[in-house]
Amino acid sequence: MGPLEELVADLSRFPGMGRKSALRLAFYFLKTDQSFLAKLGHEIATLRERVRKCSRCGNYTETDPCSLCEDPSRDSRTLCVVEQVQDLMNLQKTGEYQGLYFVLHGVLAPLDGVGPQDLGLEKLVRRVVEERIEEVILATNPTLEGDTTALYIHKLLAAAEVRVTRLASGLPVGGDLEYADRLTIARSFQARRPLD
């Protein structure tokens, strides 16, 4: 296999990239300038040496602990549990939340062999107790796996004296009742609130 075919085979491993797109990308590389390719190649090869998981919250970071954990202006009494770093980034973009984070890097999935130890749940409980967290916000996705994981964490935290909450689930803002699915509608009924 020549270098071009080998590169195409490796590019095809990217998520959502078929052989045709990989070939197109490889041809784009062949036409782009060498300095960009050298820079990109180096960035990819050294990414995991330079970007690690924060030992405290699991966020991707260059420094350990990460800048969020080190920020004294953040509320250290609340801890928000998310599935992925992408979720953390999305929450951060809203500016709605000022506390600390805990990234699971997954959800409980017994069939895929993902158990509590893979998500660092022991560490989570220890952190809640040691740091005297007052509220744990479970922000896993409102999916079967996310709900199960949230429920499991809730039970784990029963002994710790901490308020455990879950992000509200319901109709998205700008959504349409006509196109909402049954479960979402059911949840927004159950969680309905009186108007002020």
Next chain:
Amino acid sequence: MGPLEELVADLSRFPGMGRKSALRLAFYFLKTDQSFLAKLGHEIATLRERVRKCSRCGNYTETDPCSLCEDPSRDSRTLCVVEQVQDLMNLQKTGEYQGLYFVLHGVLAPLDGVGPQDLGLEKLVRRVVEERIEEVILATNPTLEGDTTALYIHKLLAAAEVRVTRLASGLPVGGDLEYADRLTIARSFQARRPLD
């Protein structure tokens, strides 16, 4: 800008890749194994050193001349002119053509500053004369630019005693007259052939 943001910015330069897809790809890298990243990074950084253009036909190759030019079983009397290496590969896949190639790596586009010298047309004419090519098949795309380029090459070759042909343009096999555009229908009328 941290290494993650820098990588995302560079990945966003890929064709058809927005910021969101670039971020998704970067997160995929962060979860994949280091040996794959090191291999991929090296492949990208060294691609243009290892894969060059064949000095004879313009095909991408590790050896110069390329394996197609060096293949004695190919018919050295016909030369097929294509816009891109991708076109050459697609033609090769059909097995329909047994002659040699000339890759332009573009089309005439005066507004973008692409002139005859950028496509190596002098070299093409010299090759046709020196190698006593008997037929030049112009396989540029049936687009405005491709047609213009084909016409230009045709004129350039007027002095050389060589048969110049153009790939037939018409309804694609399995296509539908109902959905064909006007120009395609017009061309298939003009190029209609008697049934045997």
